[in-house]
Amino acid sequence: MTILASTEHYNWVERLxxxxxxxxxxxxxxxxxxxxxxxxSLPHRYGGNIEIDxxxxxxxxxxxxxxxxxxxxxxxxxxxxxxxxxxxxxxxRRRHYRDVSLSQSSDGGHFQISxxxxxxxxxxxxxxxxxxxxxxxxxxxxxxxxxxxxxQGLLVGLPIEEIASRLQSNRNATYKLVxxxxxxxxxxxxxxxMTGDDILADIAKRNP
Amino acid sequence: MNITSSQxxxxxxxxxxxxxxxxxxxxxxxxxxxxxxxxxSRDDLSLLLQAVQIHLSQCACCRYEYExxxxxxxxxxxxxxxx
Numbered sequence: 463m464t465i466l467a468s469t470e471h472y473n474w475v476e477r478l479x480x481x482x483x484x485x486x487x488x489x490x491x492x493x494x495x496x497x498x499x500x501x502x503s504l505p506h507r508y509g510g511n512i513e514i515d516x517x518x519x520x521x522x523x524x525x526x527x528x529x530x531x532x533x534x535x536x537x538x539x540x541x542x543x544x545x546x547x548x549x550x551x552x553x554x555r556r557r558h559y560r561d562v563s564l565s566q567s568s569d570g571g572h573f574q575i576s577x578x579x580x581x582x583x584x585x586x587x588x589x590x591x592x593x594x595x596x597x598x599x600x601x602x603x604x605x606x607x608x609x610x611x612x613x614q615g616l617l618v619g620l621p622i623e624e625i626a627s628r629l630q631s632n633r634n635a636t637y638k639l640v641x642x643x644x645x646x647x648x649x650x651x652x653x654x655x656m657t658g659d660d661i662l663a664d665i666a667k668r669n670p
Numbered sequence: 671m672n673i674t675s676s677q678x679x680x681x682x683x684x685x686x687x688x689x690x691x692x693x694x695x696x697x698x699x700x701x702x703x704x705x706x707x708x709x710x711s712r713d714d715l716s717l718l719l720q721a722v723q724i725h726l727s728q729c730a731c732c733r734y735e736y737e738x739x740x741x742x743x744x745x746x747x748x749x750x751x752x753x
Contacts, residue, residue: 495746495750496742496746498745498746498749498750499741499742499743499744499745499746499749500742501745502741502742502745503738503741503742503745504738507734507738535701535703535704536703536704536706536707537703537707539743539746540703540704540706540707540739540743541703543703543739543742543743543746544699544702544703544706544739546742547735547738547739547742548699548735550738551734551735551738573671574671575671575672575673575678576671576672576673577672577673577674577675577678579674579675590675590678593682594678597678597681597682613681614671616681616684617671617673617677617678617681618671618673618677619677621730621731621734622695622729622730622731623731633695633696633731634694634695634696637694637695637729637731638694641688641691641728644684644685644688645688645690647685648685648686648688651685658685658686658687659686661682661685661686662679662682662683662686
């Protein structure tokens with residue numbers, strides 16, 4: 463990993479430290495930098511329904527509280543922008559998906575799916591039905607109840623972070639839960655003699 | 671539950687491309703600034719940063735944040751160059 467030769471990050475950290483005489487100026491400069499970036503990127507993310515000033519304020523508090531965790535693996539401004547981006551997107555996601563529930567799509571723990579849009583051909587319909595029946599069977603037989611719920615969340619379009627909040631878990635643990643579920647399903651397909659290419663070919667037989 | 675064929679296809683595609691991921695979201699977040707800088711300067715990725723790439727290919731949540739971060743960085747840098 464490249465450790466930047468520039469002293470740019472040392473200047474930022476030193477200037478932002480509690481007893482630095484340059485702290486207020488550095489905070490103002492960092493605020494301006496974050497505002498410039500986020501005011502361009504956020505308006506078209508999840509509808510952009512957020513006050514950039516508020517996001518930057520929360521991000522600054524988090525950045526200042528985390529200064530001692532900065533390891534100079536990147537430019538300081540990139541590190542700070544990553545924190546601000548996480549703050550903003552997490553809040554936008556929370557607002558965007560607040561009315562989407564996991565339990566609404568639950569059916570007593572048994573997972574059943576049906577595709578509502580019509581297939582474009584008899585061949586496509588047959589392939590799709592075959593794959594989806596196997597998928598449903600593998601989900602019911604190979605996954606834990608928590609993994610089934612998480613997969614339901616994925617199917618209704620919830621991001622992992624939002625699935626985590628509904629499972630009262632955290633994002634990292636939920637990602638691993640879902641990832642393990644996917645690997646289990648794939649191994650299940652493989653045990654039935656279907657490779658990833660077979661699966662995609664069966665489900666995507668449309669518009670040849 | 672009722673789904674569309676594109677929802678089914680998305681799930682199946684993500685199952686088909688799943689490969690072991692050593693990082694997870696926390697590991698990715700710790701390395702994403704270095705990854706973003708390396709991409710900006712077109713540096714070759716170290717093995718550690720290649721792991722970020724593997725995670726991003728499988729995690730839509732982190733990928734979306736990374737795209738937002740990149741756009742934010744470019745806008746902020748442009749603003750600094752041309753105030």
